[in-house]
Amino acid sequence: MKPLKAAFTGLLAIIAALAAGHLVAAFVGPSASPYLAVGNAAIDLTPSWLKDFAVTTFGTYDKLVLLTGMALVLAGLGVAAGLASRRSATPGSVVAVVLGIVGVAAVLTRPDVGQLAVLAPLASLAAGLYVFRFLHKEAEPSETRRDFLVTAGLAVAAGVAGQLFGSRTDVEGSRRAVGDLTPRTKAPEIPIGADFVKDGTPSFITSGKDFYRIDTALSVPRIRAEEWALRVHGMVERPMVLTFEEIRQRDLVEETVTLTCVSNEVGGPYISTGKFVGVKIGDMLREAGVKAGADQLFSTSDDGFTAGSPLDYVLERGMIAIGMNGEPLPAEHGFPARLVVPGLYGYVSATKWVTDLNVTTFAKEQGYWIPRGWAARAPIKTMSRIDRPKGFARVQGKTVVAGTAWAQPKGVAKVEVRADGGAWQEAELGADVSDSTWRMWRIELDLKPGNHSVECRATDKSGYTQDQARLDPVPDGATGWHSISFSVE
Structure with missing residues (x-):
């Protein structure tokens, strides 16, 4: 041949x-x-x-x-x-x-x-x-x-x-059939001055198309709401199975939440904020009757992904979300339902396409990422980044430095900036929306023409200032002050 x-x-x-x-x-x-x-x-x-x-x-x-x-x-x-x-x-x-x-x-x-x-x-x-x-x-x-x-x-x-x-499963048709999701308790309106878009920060609410997506699914699970169900079992007195319609008939709440990926490097982009509509997991679990000794909510996705969330966080803040930014969840972000737990990195709290909630212990079950070297409990660290100027940019005229800080669920109290290793200066903060969301900041610096470096650090409402030491994301999130270099002309 x-x-x-x-x-x-x-x-x-x-x-x-x-x-x-x-x-x-x-x-x-x-x-x-x-x-x-x-x-x-x-x-x-x-x-x-x-x-x-x-x-x-x-x-x-x-x-x-x-x-x-x-x-x-x-x-x-x-x-x-x-x-x-x-x-x-x-x-x-x-x-x-x-x-x-x-x-x-x-x-x-x-x-x-x-x-x-x-x-x-x-x-x-x-x-x-x-x-x-x-x-x-x-x-x-x-x-x-x-x-x-x-x-x-x-x-x-x-x-x-x-x-x-x-692709014959008509997911978009199912999303349209859901119709309006009207929460009994609405999130407060985002006040004017919550972001500094004109100075280079993101808009406070992230659109669905811009919302970051990091998961293990090679193909997006295609699930119709009419065929979806959520099983709640494990260390509970009264196991239950809830359909989508039964979920939406409960008391829906709307919350503005910032989600953060543990893979985010210092200054990284994997953080977004949305208005989520759903039901409080705490209400569901108290109805099911959590047994003594349970300390983990083990969630499973339709595609087999698993995550373990500390039960105390879930009981206080967790939500089964079925809507995002005024519409049913987009398919790529978990439709029909997903977990949202403010204050925890996504790999232990944000299971998309969720179908199973097992009340258990950390000793009995390990989520997908834990045997792979990541921490079992992963509270979000106090962090900040510079969004503008970009690294190696050439700035003309006055120097405006703007960025984003987050410390869910403690909230951001202060952001400081310093140029060329000098004295720290406190930045102007955007309106404080919620302790479970990010906070924008800006500052004007009087810099002479030439090359400069700027770095930032945030302090949360407990008084803790983010670590200076640069550490990689593994095993429980990166640390370090974000810095950039640029020139003023």
């Missing part, structure tokens, strides 16, 4: 295998797609340091980078398998079987699929093996070209069909 034909034979076999698995997964569960299952397994097996690198380097594009990298690796394997099979189909067949077994193993370890899910990787294995051996056969050049074109067309059609069928 000629090298070009051999390479294309292996590549098309890989494409056909992935397409077949994706198509079957559309009917047995989208997470059963071998491509996604292997990707999710890779996420689960990746060491914490590498995940931190991915988030820091690629941000919210980390999943796209992973999937693209997987596609390139698989394509390379297909080409290599084809080239190794120029004289015999055996090497390529072995590669197809090995990849099929990897897909089966990945699907079988997924917690969010049923028994029929194994049909998807089996279809991948059968399709990949059949296509490889079919195209490998000796044929006239005209027949070879025809076979390649037909195979490529069928593979593309299967992949497209799988994507269309897999």
Whole structure:
């Protein structure tokens, strides 16, 4: 077999295998797609340091980078398998079987699929093996070209069909059917002067499209509110199962809350604020009757992600949110429901697509990130950052430095700024909305032309000033004063 034909034979076999698995997964569960299952397994097996690198380097594009990298690796394997099979189909067949077994193993370890899910990787294995051996056969050049074109067309059609069928769950239709979510208790209006957008800070309320998203889901779970339910069980006297309609018929409250990701480096962007509508978890758990000795609320997502929240925080502040910024939760932010617990980093408090609440102890259960080196309890640290000027900017005229500070749930009392290692100066603070939200600040500095550095620090309402020492996010959040360098012209 000629090298070009051999390479294309292996590549098309890989494409056909992935397409077949994706198509079957559309009917047995989208997470059963071998491509996604292997990707999710890779996420689960990746060491914490590498995940931190991915988030820091690629941000919210980390999943796209992973999937693209997987596609390139698989394509390379297909080409290599084809080239190794120029004289015999055996090497390529072995590669197809090995990849099929990897897909089966990945699907079988997924917690969010049923028994029929194994049909998807089996279809991948059968399709990949059949296509490889079919195209490998000796044929006239005209027949070879025809076979390649037909195979490529069928593979593309299967992949497209799988994507269309897999997305047939009408999540947006379900969101629209929810209608207005009118809380009995509304959050206070955001006062004028809560942010300094004209000076470079974010707007106080973050829009859904700009709200940061860091999670382990390679594909957004597609759940209709009409089919969703929340199970409350464990160390309670009266376990319960609540439907979406039963949740929304309870006393809905609206709260303005700032959510923060533990992966945020000093000065990082993974922090956002929204108005969330939902029910207080404390009311639900008191109704269920929490037994003595419980100290953790262990939440599980529809996609199998788990998080453990300190029960005292949850009883005091936790919410099952079903709305955000005046509408039902966006699908990518947890529709139909998610946890919101002010004062805790998201990996222990912000489970999206939540379906299960288990009242338990830290001794019995560990959330997804805990065995991977992160702290079991993760209160948010007092922090601040400079939003303007940007690093290495050239500033003309007066120097206005503006930024953001947060210390949920204690609240921000003061932000100080200093230039070039000089004396600290207290910044002007934006209106104080809530101790569970961020607070904007600004200051005008009299700086001479030339190069300068500026740093900031926040003090919370308990009197604690953020740490100067620079520490990485692992195991319980970064610390350090944010600083930037810029020039004044």
